[in-house]
Amino acid sequence: MAHYPDVAIFGGGIIGLTCAYYLAHEGVAVAVYDRGALGQEASWAGAGIVPPGNPARAASPLDQLRGLGAEQFPRLSAELRELTGLDNGYRRCGAIEFLSAAEAEVPNLWAAEGIAFERLSVTAARQLEPLGEIPGEPYLLPDCAQVRNPWHLRALIAACQRRGVKLYPHTTIRDDWFTRPNRIAARYVIAAGAWTNDIVGRLWQLPDLHPVRGQIALLRGASCSRIVMVGKRYLVPRGDGLTLVGSTEEPEAGFVKETTSDAIAALVRFAQQLVPVLQQATLERAWAGLRPASGDGVPYIGPVPGWPAVVVATGHFRAGVQLSIGTAQVVSDMLLERPPRIAVEAFALTRAPQPPRLSAFRS
Ligand SMILES: Cc1cc2nc3c(=O)[nH]c(=O)nc-3n(C[C@H](O)[C@H](O)[C@H](O)COP(=O)(O)OP(=O)(O)OC[C@H]3O[C@@H](n4cnc5c(N)ncnc54)[C@H](O)[C@@H]3O)c2cc1C
CATH class of the missing domain: 3.50.50.60 (FAD/NAD(P)-binding domain)
Structure with a gap:
């Protein structure tokens, strides 16, 4: 047996x-x-x-x-x-997502699924978070969470x-x-x-099946309190002075799991334009991971x-x-x-x- x-x-x-x-x-x-x-x-x-x-x-x-x-x-x-x-x-920290003109149909998908959301004016978005650049139409997603x-x-x-x-x-x-x-x-x-x-x-x-490298920068300093998402990039505040800034999408990197200074600098720039108080933040660490992707x-x-x-x-x-x-x-x-x-x-x-x-x- x-x-x-x-x-x-x-x-x-x-x-x-x-x-x-x-x-x-x-x-x-x-x-x-x-x-x-x-x-x-x-x-x-x-x-x-x-x-x-x-x-x-x-x-x-x-x-x-x-x-x-x-x-x-x-x-x-x-x-x-x-x-x-x-x-x-795990915490339901909420998110502000900026949608581009090409993503204008996305709120209809949220509505059809019964996902709570609210379209924000720029003033309302700025009252919620210390935003700089406004890269699209801001929407509040109160039930977005992080782990x-x-x-x-x-x-x-x-x-x-x-x-x-x-x-x-x-x-x-x-x-x-x-x-x-x-x-x-x-x-x-x-x-x-x-x-x-x-x-x-x-x-x-x-x-x-193929790997798609994603790089992340970790900043320390004042930040936002909700997740902020713009297309494939985002800020995720961890609530203890740390903010993740992600991420790249690099299928061309194959199985090479390394960070590149250009990509990390671009992520930091993106974060500081979106939330200017991050100009005072320091780069604590950066890393990369290989996402498993199907065709x-x-x-x-x-x-x-x-x-x-x-x-x-x-x-x-x-x-x-x-x-x-x-x-x-x-x-x-x-x-x-x-x-x-x-x-x-x-x-x-x-x-x-x-x-x-x-x-x-x-x-
Ligand atoms: C930068 C970045 C940001 C992301 N952000 C999010 C996000 O916000 N939300 C979200 O939902 N997802 C996110 N993802 C995606 C998510 O992390 C992945 O989809 C998920 O981790 C895949 O999990 P997995 O267990 O399939 O793979 P992995 O975590 O890669 O685990 C595979 C395991 O298999 C083992 N292994 C490999 N080869 C062998 C072998 N020959 N024999 C035995 N063991 C083997 C490895 O050692 C590893 O432990 C992100 C990914 C990255 C890289």
Whole structure:
């Protein structure tokens, strides 16, 4: 009789760890394997923006996944704190988003989904935050939230341990672990972020999975109190004198996870134009992470063709934190053979690339 866990998860970023946590909660014996330290790649590097959402009214399966995260992050955060005593930094700080003329339809998407928002005059926006440049139409999103990635990952790891998940960092995944006589689990989840093809590629290639580097600058000094978003760039005030300024989108960097002085200088300039009090702030640190991106920006969540016991969960691109809870629930449905709560064909590995569509959020 083999003594292996019900589910082996390869990759211990936010996706793998959240899957582990939810599966363990359902009584499944889970082990997580990572070639490095747990939670130190894209999931550590991200800004932790959790936009609002409403799974009941969301227009697409991807929006539903975001809606599940928006709805359940408060509960998960409370649960993690109760289990581990660790605060993940989740807070509904609100956001001001500036929309360009090309994004004029976005408020209609928010309205259709039942997301609370208010169009602000420039004067009202300036009363709320110490804004300088006004780079578009300002909107208030009171339910936009944030989580502190390193804190959330630390809490998730501790909670997984409390729930009996076996954690194996710094472990090399072997090719023969999927098949008898050396298989190590009844089922598998492959959640190795931008590197997922290194593992799943032995069974099936995801031809368009690729890394997209994102750089972030961390400033110390007076700042705004809400998240401020302009297209793909944003400020995320952490509430303790620190402000994240993100981020670049650099597919051309491939797997090179380095910062560049030009990109960091441009981010700092952007921040200081938007919130001039940041001219007095100091640059505390800068870093980069490699987002896992699919060709159409939609994650891959589903079984590997020909390998029904192997489920892939990757390609969450700019949204892996906000999509982590929905992904873990969908993966749990698949592995426990329950009817899926979302139309998961949209995430299938074999889907035709989905046409570009205007999304409710850019970060
Ligand atoms: C600058 C930046 C800002 C972002 N901001 C946000 C945001 O505000 N909100 C949001 O929702 N998302 C954000 N994201 C996106 C989010 O961080 C990612 O989508 C998410 O972290 C992806 O998680 P993951 O677990 O798939 O990948 P990762 O965190 O990269 O984890 C993959 C894991 O797999 C392991 N691994 C790799 N190869 C192997 C192997 N061969 N064997 C075993 N293990 C392996 C790695 O060591 C790693 O631990 C941001 C990302 C970046 C870079």
